[in-house]
Amino acid sequence: MTVAELVWDMDGTLLDSTVVVPAAFVRAVARLGGQPVSPAQAVAAYPLGTPEVILAHLVGRPLGPHETDFYYQELQDGQVAPYPGIVEALAALRARGRAVAVFTGASTRGARMLLDAAGLEVDMLIGGDHIRRPxxxxxxxxxxxxRLGVAPGGIAYIGDSPLDLRAAAAAGSVGAAAAWGHLYDAEEPADRTLARPEAALELLG
Known part of the structure; x- marks a missing residue:
């Protein structure tokens, strides 16, 4: 099973954002006067879509643009790092002349903040605000x-969560489970399971 290009999820795949993202939601909800929420409740709301949608759900009412900014303010100074092996895997990918492509359910704004904080540069970034359905x-x-100029079947989408693998299947792409990520579920069907980031390079033809 070989593919032409790799596309990476961000949270839980490239970046260990296990703490920083849920904590930003928890603090933003408190600032907006919502009922207290736990980090686990924030994580459970991830499938809803972009941070703006998630925050409104957690607060329990529609929010104005200036109110959704609270999430980004709380995220701004968060500490986040790439998972072990990610920097090396992306460098090896570029050495082969391939793009570092990311599709994340997070907003483009939030994704850029986290990638910058982690010191990761990407060549193509698609956020949840670029698509109609999460x-x-x-x-x-x-x-x-x-955007990569490849048929969907020539893409491997690498992600830790069951939603990532289901998105790959829905697109007719190869779903590669990032077993190092915090939402990895061994029971979720995957075309390939990757024990470490560098193993993704083995998918390339």
């Missing part, structure tokens, strides 16, 4: 394939 729909993977 994961597990395949919209983001299909858009990534289009």
């Amino acid at each position: 994961k597990p729909a395949g919209d983001g993977v299909l858009l990534a394939a289009e």
Whole structure:
């Protein structure tokens, strides 16, 4: 099973954002006067879509643009790092002349903040605000394939969560489970399971 290009999820795949992202939601909800929420409740709301949608859900009412800014303010100074092996894997990918492509359910704004904080540069970034339907729909993977100029079947989408693998399947792409990520579920079907980031390079033809 070989593919032409790799596309990476961000949270839980490239970046260990296990603490920083849920904590930003918890603090933003408190600032907005919502009922207290736990980090686990924030994580459970991830499938809803972008941070703006998640925050409104957690607060329990529609929010104005200036109110959704609270999440980004709380995220701004968060400490986040790449998972072990990610920097080396992306460098090896570039050495092969391939793009570092990311599709994340997070907003482009939030993704850039986290990637910058972690010191990671990407060549193509698709955020949840670029698509109509969030994961597990395949919209983001299909858009990534289009931008890379590759048929969906020539893409491997690498992600830790079941939603990532379902999005890959919905797009007709290869779903590669990032077993190092915090939402990895060994029971979720995957075309390939990767024990470490460098193993993703083995998928390339």
